[in-house]
Structure formats: C-alpha cells, structure tokens
Amino acid sequence: MEQHNSSDSTACHSIDDFRNQVYSTSYSLITVCGLVGNGFALVVLTRTCHQSSPFHIYMFNLALADLLCVMTLPLRVIYYVNKGQWNLGDFLCRISSYSLYVNLYCSIYFMVAMSITRFLAIVYPVQNLRLVTENRARLVCAGIWVFICLLSSPFxxxxxxxxxxxxKTKCFEPPNEKGLQKLVVLNYLSVVAGFALPFLVILLCYAGIVRTLLSRTHTARCQRDAGNRAIRMIVIVLLTFLISFTPYHVQRTIHLNSLSRTDVPCSEKEAMQKSVVVTLSLAAANSCFDPMLYFFSGEGFRNRLSSMSKSAMGGSSLQQTSRLRPVATLDGRENLQLQAS
Structure with a gap:
C-alpha cells in the first residue's frame, strides 16, 4: 500500500527524489534502533524465560515480530538508494512487503493482549488468577500470528x-487501475479489523483501568506499583497509536480514495504522496517505540535486566536464583494483593 509514485501524470512533478531520500534515511535509522532495542529485549527475555508470565510471553512475541520486520528493512534501503531499481528478485520483494504489514498488525494485536492482561489484573484480580495463564497466553499468541499472517497474505x-x-524493475509500487479496487477493499478490511476494532478494545481497557485506579483511596505499595506500570503502559501505547498507527491508516485511506479521482490538482497530488511517505515511515517506526514498553511497563523487565547484569559481573548462581525468585511470582502476588482492594 505504498502509494507514492508520481510518474502516472506527466503534468506533475515527480516526488521520487523526496521519496528515495526519506525512505532510505528513515528505514536505516529504524533498522539500527529496532535491531538494538528489540534484539536486546529478546536477549533479556530469553535468558530469563524461567520467570515466564503471560505478560512476558506477549512482550517476547512483540519483540520477535519487530525484529523480523527490521531485518527486512535493509532491502528497502537498498531499493531506494538505487533510486527505485529492484535487483534482489521477486521472492524478496514479496517477503519485504509482507513482513512490514505482518509486524504492523501483530504489534497492534499484541498490544491489545497486553492491555487486556493488565486490565484483568487490576480490575478483576480474582478472575485474572483463573483466566490468565501462560498456556492460554501462548495460544493467544499463536492465534494472533495465524490471523495476521492470513490477513496480510494478499501482499x-x-x-x-x-x-x-x-x-526499471520495481517493488513496493502502487498497483495499476485493475488492482486499485481490490486494494481499496483490502484497505478498509485492514483498517477495521487491524486498527479500529483493536484500538477500541484498548481504549475500553484503559478506561476501566483508570476508573479502578481513581476509585482507590488507600492502596498498598504493590498496588501503587501495579497502577504506575499500568499508567506508563497507557501513555506509551497511546503515543504509539497517535504517532505511528493513526496517521498512517487515515492518510492511506484518504490517498487510496483520491487515486480514482481525475480532478485532483498537481499540488494536492504531490502533497498527498509526500504525506504517505512520511506516515508510512512513522508506521514502520513502531518497532523503535516498543522497547520503551518493555522497559517502562514490563513486569519485572528491569529486575530481569538487573539480575543479568549482576550475574555477568560474577554473582553466584545461588544469589542470582534468590534474586529472581520473587519476580517469578510477581503476577500471582500482585493479583492477590489487588484482590484485597
């Protein structure tokens, strides 16, 4: 859905130079930040997998989706550095397009799962002990992967x-007139199923979390810590939607609808195409925002990081185990204490 080529109208100036510069620069930065941030998060989550919790499982899958996506971005960088000449074969062209959208919508759905998990832990702590388990979290992750991979299969x-x-051999270019109508239908499907409905669920979860936290006048320290983590998660997720997901989906829909019009002036067409370049770059940048979610709102993530650092500095395995044991039971302890409220 990268609608950015202006060569369809000889009367309008091409934005190819702008497109090539913005994409090659932004994708390069996203690749570096995404590889470092998500690679580091995966190392921490993998080396502390014995402390697994449902939230930990969702974080792991989110980091994995981001890492798989940023590993294909250098292919796009090569394409735009070569000024729109694709030399890497048809298979890699398909995979590069596919992986970006799989990451985009997997990220959204894993955020939904994390938001629901936090919502249940704070609003319904007793039911949470029974409903939210590691095995169910794994099943949810498998379902998300299958659903998003099928939803993105047209790419x-x-x-x-x-x-x-x-x-020139092209990749990531807009379809011809015959394929435009199919793309419009696919866009509406992805906007509703991949963006609007998940965002609505997230907003409802956050409204319930905020309402519950505001209703508590006297809370224990553990409850305050859980509330602080929830607030941090709300801020980070909403900022990610505000910066990455919402502008892209809104602008993509407007642009696709404008392609069927013949009365669009060149200035409006060029501005529309440039805005799609910028919003798609912001959408891809969600891979850089997710590591903040792990560090600032992940249950025990900083404790895991601290334990790894102390272990690397020569701490004994016995001491490490004693430090890690409380984190492993964080979910249950937090829920039991929340129950008292």
Missing part, C-alpha cells in the same frame, strides 16, 4: 514489476 500476491517507461 504475497504482488511481486516485482517492470516499469515500461523507464525499463
């Missing part, structure tokens, strides 16, 4: 093409 149907005017 595997379109590979590289040949531009008849320049004789």
């Amino acid at each position: 595997l149907m379109t590979g590289q093409t040949i531009d008849v005017e320049t004789n």
Whole structure:
C-alpha cells in the first residue's frame, strides 16, 4: 500500500527524489534502533524465560515480530538508494512487503493482549488468577500470528514489476487501475479489523483501568506499583497509536480514495504522496517505540535486566536464583494483593 509514485501524470512533478531520500534515511535509522532495542529485549527475555508470565510471553512475541520486520528493512534501503531499481528478485520483494504489514498488525494485536492482561489484573484480580495463564497466553499468541499472517497474505500476491517507461524493475509500487479496487477493499478490511476494532478494545481497557485506579483511596505499595506500570503502559501505547498507527491508516485511506479521482490538482497530488511517505515511515517506526514498553511497563523487565547484569559481573548462581525468585511470582502476588482492594 505504498502509494507514492508520481510518474502516472506527466503534468506533475515527480516526488521520487523526496521519496528515495526519506525512505532510505528513515528505514536505516529504524533498522539500527529496532535491531538494538528489540534484539536486546529478546536477549533479556530469553535468558530469563524461567520467570515466564503471560505478560512476558506477549512482550517476547512483540519483540520477535519487530525484529523480523527490521531485518527486512535493509532491502528497502537498498531499493531506494538505487533510486527505485529492484535487483534482489521477486521472492524478496514479496517477503519485504509482507513482513512490514505482518509486524504492523501483530504489534497492534499484541498490544491489545497486553492491555487486556493488565486490565484483568487490576480490575478483576480474582478472575485474572483463573483466566490468565501462560498456556492460554501462548495460544493467544499463536492465534494472533495465524490471523495476521492470513490477513496480510494478499501482499504475497504482488511481486516485482517492470516499469515500461523507464525499463526499471520495481517493488513496493502502487498497483495499476485493475488492482486499485481490490486494494481499496483490502484497505478498509485492514483498517477495521487491524486498527479500529483493536484500538477500541484498548481504549475500553484503559478506561476501566483508570476508573479502578481513581476509585482507590488507600492502596498498598504493590498496588501503587501495579497502577504506575499500568499508567506508563497507557501513555506509551497511546503515543504509539497517535504517532505511528493513526496517521498512517487515515492518510492511506484518504490517498487510496483520491487515486480514482481525475480532478485532483498537481499540488494536492504531490502533497498527498509526500504525506504517505512520511506516515508510512512513522508506521514502520513502531518497532523503535516498543522497547520503551518493555522497559517502562514490563513486569519485572528491569529486575530481569538487573539480575543479568549482576550475574555477568560474577554473582553466584545461588544469589542470582534468590534474586529472581520473587519476580517469578510477581503476577500471582500482585493479583492477590489487588484482590484485597
């Protein structure tokens, strides 16, 4: 859905230079930040997997989705550095398009799962002990992967093409008129199922969390800590939606609808195409925001990091185990204490 090529109208100036510079720069920065942040998070989560909790499982899958996506971004960088010439074959073209959208919507759905988990822990702590288990979290993650991979499968149907005017091999380019209607339908499906409904669920969860926290006048320290983690998660997730997901989905919908119009002036068309370049770059940047979610709102993530650091500095395995044991039971202890409220 990268609608940014302006070569369809000889009367309008091409934005190819702008597109190539913005994409090559932004994707390079996202690759570095995403690899470092999510790679580091995966190391921490993997080395402390014996402390597993449902929230830990969702964080792990979110980091994995981000890492798989940023590993394909260098292919896009090469394409735009080569000024829109694709030399890497049809298969990699399809995989590069596919992986970006799989990450985008997996990120949204894993955030939904994390938000529901936090909502149950704070609003319904007793039911949470029974409903939220590690096995169910794994089943939810498997379901999300299958659902998003199927939802994004149309992007595997379109590979590289040949531009008849320049004789260049293209990838990530808009479809012809025959494929435009299918893309519009696919856009509405992804906006509703991949963005609007998940965002509504997240907002409802956060409204319930905030209402519950405000209703508590006297809380124990553990309850305050759980509330603080919830507030941090709310802020980070809403900022991610505000910066990455919402502008992209709104602008993509407007632009796709404008492609069927013939009365669009060049200035409006060029501005529309440039805005799609910027919003898609912001959407891809969600891979850089997610590590903040792990560090600032992840249950025990900083404790895990601290334990790893002390172990690396030569702490004994016995001491490490004694430090880690309280974190492993964090969920249950937190829920039992929340129950008292």
